[in-house]
Amino acid sequence: MSFTIWHTKPDGTLKPIRMSILDAFRGVPDPKPKKSVVCACCGKTHDPKPDPKADKNHGNKTEERSDAEKADDEIILRMKAENHQAQWKDILEQTKTFKDQHQVKARYKELTGHKKEEGKDDSNEGPKGKKKDKDPDRAAKDAKNREEGLKRAKSGQGQQSEDAKNEKKKGKGKQDKNDSNDFKAWAESYDNKKWQILASKHYDKTGHRITPEHARQMAEGK
Numbered sequence: 001m002s003f004t005i006w007h008t009k010p011d012g013t014l015k016p017i018r019m020s021i022l023d024a025f026r027g028v029p030d031p032k033p034k035k036s037v038v039c040a041c042c043g044k045t046h047d048p049k050p051d052p053k054a055d056k057n058h059g060n061k062t063e064e065r066s067d068a069e070k071a072d073d074e075i076i077l078r079m080k081a082e083n084h085q086a087q088w089k090d091i092l093e094q095t096k097t098f099k100d101q102h103q104v105k106a107r108y109k110e111l112t113g114h115k116k117e118e119g120k121d122d123s124n125e126g127p128k129g130k131k132k133d134k135d136p137d138r139a140a141k142d143a144k145n146r147e148e149g150l151k152r153a154k155s156g157q158g159q160q161s162e163d164a165k166n167e168k169k170k171g172k173g174k175q176d177k178n179d180s181n182d183f184k185a186w187a188e189s190y191d192n193k194k195w196q197i198l199a200s201k202h203y204d205k206t207g208h209r210i211t212p213e214h215a216r217q218m219a220e221g222k
Contacts, residue, residue, distance in 0.1 A: 002019060003017050003018075004016050004017065004018050046054055069097050071096070075095055076107060076111065077108075079094065080108060089101055091104050188192035195219075196212045199211060200216040202215060
């Protein structure tokens, strides 16, 4: 017994497909089945056997890498101890396991951070104790430098305040001068318009045209 399934193609056409009920229950097979790898020695398919030689070589490589990393750590610490300003690129050239400067810098931070944590439990005796004995002198020096810095800062603020006042005075004087000039120009414009209006009224009344200056002289009685 079979039935027909209509399949719609991408171009929109319908294609009838006849399928038996048994095939419908089985489902559609994988269009790209995985190929099983056949063993070269026995001709059968099975999981690959572990290779003792490969494991041994891998272990040796791990030990060699660990020794190389330890050597690189010693190189980083030694070069930084000899010259704290040593460039990371110079240190990178002397190492073997690092690929860039960022890895070298990160490893140095890890090493120094670990050493600092170990040194927290040490007593005040030894080099660290001597360093702590010098801390009071250093604190006094820092306090003196801080006080001088505050004085310089206050002096700089006072100078800035004085400069700001001078600039403000200059700006105010300039503004007053501009206001005076604007008022003078407005007064002159108003005076000219006043005599022009008076001359126009004289023309309307007498039919005789006169200049604004003549109108001003007539008004002043000259």
